[in-house]
Amino acid sequence: MPNKRAIPTARRRRLGKELRKYRNEAKLSLDHMAGLMGAKWDGPKVSRIENATARIHGLDTTRFLAHCGVTDPEIVTEMEILARNAGKTGWWSTYDGIVPKPLEVLIDAEEEALVMRHYYATVLPGLLQTGAYAREITTATATRIPKERHPGIVDVRMGRQAVLTRPNNPPECMFVIHEALLMQKFTPHPTVMREQLLRLIDVSELPHVNLQVMPLDAGPHPGAEGNLSILKYPRPWPTLVSIEAGGESRQLEGSDAESERFLKNFELIMAAALPADRSRDLIRHHMKGLK
Incomplete structure (x- = not known):
């Protein structure tokens, strides 16, 4: 089932930006990363995650980073926490x-x-x-x-x-x-x-x-x-x-x-x-x- 469109919160935008940075540093294309992530993934899904319009779970975040060669526990932990909290909107979001x-x-x-x-x-x-x-x-x-x-x-x-x-x-x-x-x-x-x-x-x-x-x-x-x-x-x-x-x-x-x-x-x-x-x-x- 396709990844549902997510709310592009500030946290989700930060997460997507960091994932894109690590993928680019690893010189992996969108399609290449999708292939590494598994059958349910494709290039557009990776793009949506990086553009904060799709969700990515904590474990998938760890796998994504591993494919980019990022294994530093401090970085991985911070990214996992951000992924878990990415859907949370700040108190200011009520002021539409x-x-x-x-x-x-x-x-x-x-x-x-x-x-x-x-x-x-x-x-x-x-x-x-x-x-x-x-x-x-x-x-x-x-x-x-x-x-x-x-x-x-x-x-x-x-x-x-x-x-x-x-x-x-x-x-x-x-x-x-x-x-x-x-x-x-x-x-x-x-x-x-x-x-x-x-x-x-x-x-x-x-x-x-x-x-x-x-x-x-x-x-x-x-x-x-x-x-x-x-x-x-x-x-x-x-x-x-x-x-x-x-x-x-x-x-x-x-x-x-x-x-x-x-x-x-x-x-x-x-x-x-x-x-x-x-x-x-x-x-x-x-x-x-x-x-």
Whole structure:
């Protein structure tokens, strides 16, 4: 019986991408792999699995990897677990039509990351926003989405923040934000910014969070390219790099060399920013006069 069409969840897309990578590295065609897997397999089935529109069970995942020459127990175990959980949809899937695929990938990645690095110069990171700030920013920027759906956008943004305080192994987080973001004004709602700055101070005091401010008089640094997020995972998953520029975002899961380039760029960004203690002092300075 043909493999039923599966929901292309973020986990299933990640699984398919990894299987395709290992098959290509082994120089096996779709039909060759199907022949190795058995009589019930064919090239189109392998293609559907790799494109996240068909299921593959844990034992078949192990066999697939073995045919690719992948026998490392750590890799095999991680892939088997991913195959078993591939059909699970994230909590954000209930907000139909609100979460675009790039954001879905990023949210799923945030939930499993060990280390997260973020540089933002155009808007405060969603992981740090208060509900009031998120509502103001959404009203100003989500102009292509009907206003009645804006509350859902805010709900998703607030839901993402649970990763910062999860009880088991919260990610090590490094945030660098531009000082200009501390000076935003919301004239009709003057309390919004004070509450937001208090939120930044509270988060910065979490033991696994380092928050730095890029001062207005900082010299040139790689952050000029746009907002940047770098998420690292346990082996074998590659580092995810998310870049936002010109209102568009894209995710890269490239080679180790490419990931290392972005990591070095982030180190230069951190070096150009104020240390954490001086950053908190600057945030408090901008709070003066706010009600």
